[in-house]
Amino acid sequence: TTTMYTSMHGYFVLGRLGCNVEGFFATLGGEIGLWSLVVLAIERWLVVCKPISNFRFSENHAIMGLVFTWVMASACAVPPLVGWSRYIPEGMQCSCGVDYYTRAEGFNNESFVIYMFICHFCIPLVVVFFCYGRLLCAVKEAAAAQQESETTQRAEREVTRMVIIMVIGFLVCWCPYAGVAWYIFTHQGSEFGPLFMTLPAFFAKSSSIYNPLIYICLNKQFRHCMITTLCCGKNPFEEEEGASTTASKTEASSVSSSSVS
Template sequence: MVFGGFTTTMYTSMNGYFVFGVTGCYIEGFFATLGGEIALWSLVVLAIERYVVVCKPMSNFRFGENHAIMGVAFSWVMALACAAPPLFGWSRYIPEGMQCSCGIDYYTLKPEINNESFVIYMFVVHFMIPLMVIFFCYGNLVCTVKEAAAQQQESATTQKAEKEVTRMVIIMVIAFLICWLPYASVAFYIFTNQGSDFGPIFMTIPAFFAKSSAIYNPVIYIVMNKQRRWLWIPPVKQVTWRGLVAQHGTELMTGSSRERRQNGKRHK
């Protein structure tokens, strides 16, 4: 994203237009789309991981290193499933917005490259499905946390964990919507209103939010994860998919038993 997207866009912006030709447009568009989609699907994987850890839909299931690798691989596969087809003739990459960066062609129907079917595919598979998965996982997570907190009202640790988890869920969902809702809405509007007049800024600003998600999503995750806050560039082997919710989910489920043990020691 940095080398194939932002750096190229910065250089072309100084020239006032995209100067690298058709091939360069495809390369820049591919890397920019790939980076944005990896960020999107990483949020989906994190939501699923937190749902499984806290809500425990599968008993006795524990995340390990292999599951983390599978999550990363899944994010890349889904991102490639979105970014690669235009390279092989299903839709195409063209200059968009201020004409200094390239993206998927939402502007023309282009039946010879099946552009209409690709836009529908992107909107359903790479926006609606991730949105529904995130809402489902985080919705169930909040309900589980609140239920556990209600059963342990005397525990200050549990109440604090509930607030932290709820805050994390709200921020992550809002971040997802800020990243992708404007881009998906504007792109869908442009595609369904072919021939309408709109300025270059109309598409540039939503594209900026979507593509920059690759930068500020990790920042949000690091800031909200107390276990990783001090470790801005952690070694690969130390990175796990257990974040803030995994930590607080454990506190919620074990808080009352820990307090009972402490009370037992006092009585002794």
């Protein structure tokens, strides 16, 4: 809404305070989406691969994951409000983001960009690749050990598809933004068109919209819980979704049991 309003005027018209507020919430939302993917990848790895014996994912673990996600997102979005870097109009000058293309004195933009690139891109990327890579190996080992089981083979195909799409989604969201930000940062003084800086930010900030859609389409349990939440505790597709959820749990149980045996 904010971007649409400022776009109608051709520039960001809400002043310094508005820029800080818009930049903060846009960055916070994008980072929540990023770290949610990390937490979900870790959860899948723990549940299916069982690196910790007798580990059972509980409500407390889910709360810890939510807290961790918000803490890490805040660790990225808050510093520009208190003097470590800053929020300025970016791209088409109709929305605000972190200042990664100037070296304004007193804001330490250089150190903040390095911190962002390492802690909020490289580390999440490594964790996601590791967790989904181990998950894929475990599923393929289980499928190879139970070639006669149609359930295990179906689980292997579904998990492989989910992993590929989630990893591609992660890369599409964040690689352009991180790459362009780093390129601009290391080529100070060069000329960059507004479109060059706008498209990567669009993909990164909109990730919080289409990542849930990917999970709803690919994960039966996630879809069942989402429908139940949106329908105030009732699922109008109870029978169909319930059967799918049961099958999904059976497949996950089959894969995880095979991977630890």
